[in-house]
Amino acid sequence: MILNDRKIKILEAIINDYVATAEPIGSRTIAKKYNLGISSATIRNEMSDLEELGLIVQPHTSAGRVPSDKGYRLYVDRLMRSRELTGDEAQALKELVDRNVEHIDYLMKQTAKVLSMLTNYTTVVTEPKGREVHVKHIQLVPVDEHSVVCVLVTDTKVIKNHVLRCRNVPDFEQLNRISLMFNMLMEKYDIASVSEEELDEMLESFGPFKSIAGGIARAVIKTVMEEQEVQFYASGVNNILEFPEFNDVEKAKGFLQAFEQKEMLITLLGQNPSDKIQIVIGGENKPEGLKDCSIVRANYKYGNSTGTIGVIGPTRMNYSQTVSVLNAIVKNINNVLKALEDGDEGG
Amino acid sequence: MILNDRKIKILEAIINDYVATAEPIGSRTIAKKYNLGISSATIRNEMSDLEELGLIVQPHTSAGRVPSDKGYRLYVDRLMRSRELTGDEAQALKELVDRNVEHIDYLMKQTAKVLSMLTNYTTVVTEPKGREVHVKHIQLVPVDEHSVVCVLVTDTKVIKNHVLRCRNVPDFEQLNRISLMFNMLMEKYDIASVSEEELDEMLESFGPFKSIAGGIARAVIKTVMEEQEVQFYASGVNNILEFPEFNDVEKAKGFLQAFEQKEMLITLLGQNPSDKIQIVIGGENKPEGLKDCSIVRANYKYGNSTGTIGVIGPTRMNYSQTVSVLNAIVKNINNVLKALEDGDEGG
DNA sequence: AGTTAGCACTCATAAAAGGTGAGTGCTAAC
DNA sequence: GTTAGCACTCACCTTTTATGAGTGCTAACT
Numbered sequence: 036m037i038l039n040d041r042k043i044k045i046l047e048a049i050i051n052d053y054v055a056t057a058e059p060i061g062s063r064t065i066a067k068k069y070n071l072g073i074s075s076a077t078i079r080n081e082m083s084d085l086e087e088l089g090l091i092v093q094p095h096t097s098a099g100r101v102p103s104d105k106g107y108r109l110y111v112d113r114l115m116r117s118r119e120l121t122g123d124e125a126q127a128l129k130e131l132v133d134r135n136v137e138h139i140d141y142l143m144k145q146t147a148k149v150l151s152m153l154t155n156y157t158t159v160v161t162e163p164k165g166r167e168v169h170v171k172h173i174q175l176v177p178v179d180e181h182s183v184v185c186v187l188v189t190d191t192k193v194i195k196n197h198v199l200r201c202r203n204v205p206d207f208e209q210l211n212r213i214s215l216m217f218n219m220l221m222e223k224y225d226i227a228s229v230s231e232e233e234l235d236e237m238l239e240s241f242g243p244f245k246s247i248a249g250g251i252a253r254a255v256i257k258t259v260m261e262e263q264e265v266q267f268y269a270s271g272v273n274n275i276l277e278f279p280e281f282n283d284v285e286k287a288k289g290f291l292q293a294f295e296q297k298e299m300l301i302t303l304l305g306q307n308p309s310d311k312i313q314i315v316i317g318g319e320n321k322p323e324g325l326k327d328c329s330i331v332r333a334n335y336k337y338g339n340s341t342g343t344i345g346v347i348g349p350t351r352m353n354y355s356q357t358v359s360v361l362n363a364i365v366k367n368i369n370n371v372l373k374a375l376e377d378g379d380e381g382g
Numbered sequence: 383m384i385l386n387d388r389k390i391k392i393l394e395a396i397i398n399d400y401v402a403t404a405e406p407i408g409s410r411t412i413a414k415k416y417n418l419g420i421s422s423a424t425i426r427n428e429m430s431d432l433e434e435l436g437l438i439v440q441p442h443t444s445a446g447r448v449p450s451d452k453g454y455r456l457y458v459d460r461l462m463r464s465r466e467l468t469g470d471e472a473q474a475l476k477e478l479v480d481r482n483v484e485h486i487d488y489l490m491k492q493t494a495k496v497l498s499m500l501t502n503y504t505t506v507v508t509e510p511k512g513r514e515v516h517v518k519h520i521q522l523v524p525v526d527e528h529s530v531v532c533v534l535v536t537d538t539k540v541i542k543n544h545v546l547r548c549r550n551v552p553d554f555e556q557l558n559r560i561s562l563m564f565n566m567l568m569e570k571y572d573i574a575s576v577s578e579e580e581l582d583e584m585l586e587s588f589g590p591f592k593s594i595a596g597g598i599a600r601a602v603i604k605t606v607m608e609e610q611e612v613q614f615y616a617s618g619v620n621n622i623l624e625f626p627e628f629n630d631v632e633k634a635k636g637f638l639q640a641f642e643q644k645e646m647l648i649t650l651l652g653q654n655p656s657d658k659i660q661i662v663i664g665g666e667n668k669p670e671g672l673k674d675c676s677i678v679r680a681n682y683k684y685g686n687s688t689g690t691i692g693v694i695g696p697t698r699m700n701y702s703q704t705v706s707v708l709n710a711i712v713k714n715i716n717n718v719l720k721a722l723e724d725g726d727e728g729g
Numbered sequence: 730a731g732t733t734a735g736c737a738c739t740c741a742t743a744a745a746a747g748g749t750g751a752g753t754g755c756t757a758a759c
Numbered sequence: 760g761t762t763a764g765c766a767c768t769c770a771c772c773t774t775t776t777a778t779g780a781g782t783g784c785t786a787a788c789t
């Protein structure tokens with residue numbers, strides 16, 4: 036059976052209507068609402084064909100039709116036109132970028148917030164993570180008589196603090212010397228992966244400051260471990276409650292609880308190296324409890340690390356709008372991060 | 383009418399049963415389940431009296447009785463016996479405390495998590511905040527050719543980082559000099575509250591490093607502002623979905639959305655200087671959408687700042703268990719924080 | 730006077746019965 | 760190939776009809 040132009044027009048009408056109303060749509064409605072110049076009976080015949088092609092389904096015999104996952108897939112891959120951003124959307128994006136973004140985690144949090152507000156769907160963002168993280172620099176700073184803070188800078192330019200407690204805090208000069216010694220050590224060895232014994236041996240060289248050096252080593256290891264872990268920011272998780280398809284508490288619970296599991300989020304945003312926007316529709320999703328949802332996601336780059344932004348909505352989400360907004364936001368983020376990077380490395 | 387011993391026994395039976403089942407309870411059920419040695423008819427008469435006293439209510443004419451807010455209030459104030467902790471609960475608490483807690487925010491997050499897991503209710507914790515926060519010490523640490531991190535230590539012992547970007551990073555010696563100068567300045571003046579002009583004048587004294595000093599000043603002001611703001615940690619917000627009284631999506635939505643509003647949480651945990659556990663029942667709650675909930679809350683101390691821990695559940699929550707667990711946890715936290723403090727200040 | 734058995738009454742809830750209408754598929758005529 | 764017409768389906772709504780848990784009242788019992 037050939038998917039002629041008319042069939043496609045009808046499929047589009049069904050999808051548009053269903054996205055807007057969440058109600059199955061019948062032949063008469065299409066005939067009245069969309070001036071396709073054919074009668075409801077003809078539409079009925081065409082719909083019968085579309086159903087045979089697996090693009091639409093009937094929830095029950097005497098109901099209208101609803102797009103199937105396959106129908107959405109066709110729409111998304113071949114029919115969807117990208118939408119212009121509205122003034123509001125452009126404005127929100129501009130504000131996001133204009134805000135003085137110094138910390139990348141802050142930018143990511145804000146991005147999640149703005150996206151979920153613009154789309155009314157749920158947004159999840161991962162911080163950019165590359166393969167391996169190394170601490171490249173440490174510095175000890177005195178806090179009070181019994182604590183020193185160890186500031187760690189990673190090669191991914193993340194800065195972490197770690198408080199060390201000690202009986203007697205060395206003076207300023209000594210702290211600097213310890214910092215310097217440790218930094219030199221790190222140039223030669225990867226502290227996070229040497230053996231216990233080797234590390235112990237190295238620490239001996241710190242003499243009376245062995246215990247502090249040990250604290251630094253622990254901080255380095257902990258930081259590397261923490262940074263290796265992917266960090267997620269979700270926003271607008273409760274937005275899903277606004278959609279009639281989640282009016283059932285059990286379904287809503289399934290969705291909300293899915294977002295409490297980190298592994299689920301990892302599957303959800305699972306790295307796909309593509310530069311393009313990816314769309315996962317309904318049943319194509321792995322995690323149970325997201326089978327009625329779709330995800331529009333995109334990667335962004337920071338140095339040679341990659342992060343992912345995903346927008347999750349009901350299967351009948353507005354793909355066109357979501358793609359437009361996500362596209363725009365990723366472009367902006369890439370620009371901002373590129374500028375940041377160039378500023379760091381170049382002149 | 384006198385609230386005799388038998389009436390109290392019946393009220394307790396009603397509360398216990400309702401807490402367990404969430405179903406209105408009738409006279410016959412009480413007669414059968416609790417061996418009070420009286421017939422259902424007698425219980426019926428007593429229940430009629432309890433209703434007149436406003437301690438129980440009938441959802442509708444032919445239904446059993448349900449405790450009223452007033453009934454819970456009486457129970458909580460006069461009848462409730464504190465419960466022994468179970469092995470599991472004691473174990474979880476021990477683990478929470480045993481974990482090496484260096485950062486107070488981490489401890490608070492963990493506390494919220496443990497409490498919500500133990501009780502199956504929602505937990506909200508505020509970080510300890512006193513009246514005013516001052517930055518008492520700063521230290522510049524080089525990151526790369528174009529950025530320096532400014533480490534700030536507040537008098538509440540919170541440590542924050544702030545990245546400063548500059549065309550040419552001064553060398554190590556110079557950074558230390560700038561840090562020293564700024565620290566001296568802060569001993570004399572409260573940077574966060576001097577006027578624009580005064581600040582500008584001060585910055586002049588930094589000569590070629592004026593712009594960096596300006597960055598530090600901004601970091602100080604921002605940190606003070608951020609720290610002044612109360613920080614909340616919530617855990618187990620979705621737990622509420624498990625309770626039949628929130629099977630209605632609208633109700634669940636109301637609850638969940640309430641937790642997205644910071645002002646609501648402030649009202650919720652509104653400071654009450656009491657050292658004792660406080661219980662706010664159902665309609666006694668200010669925020670709309672929590673009228674069907676109760677809150678068990680307690681304050682804990684860190685230096686002369688106070689934080690609050692609140693457990694929020696349906697009105698028919700298990701007050702006795704919640705109070706026991708909360709009590710134990712607060713005692714533990716106070717101990718840990720006291721030790722931390724003494725360690726800092728004493729010998 | 731307090732307690733209890735008995736009974737009429739209420740009313741939410743569940744199940745059954747009937748009606749409505751949006752929607753379909755098929756057929757025959759255009 | 761298109762369309763009008765019609766029989767048929769079936770979710771959903773409304774009304775009706777049990778059902779039963781629970782009450783309040785009364786009269787008898789201790």
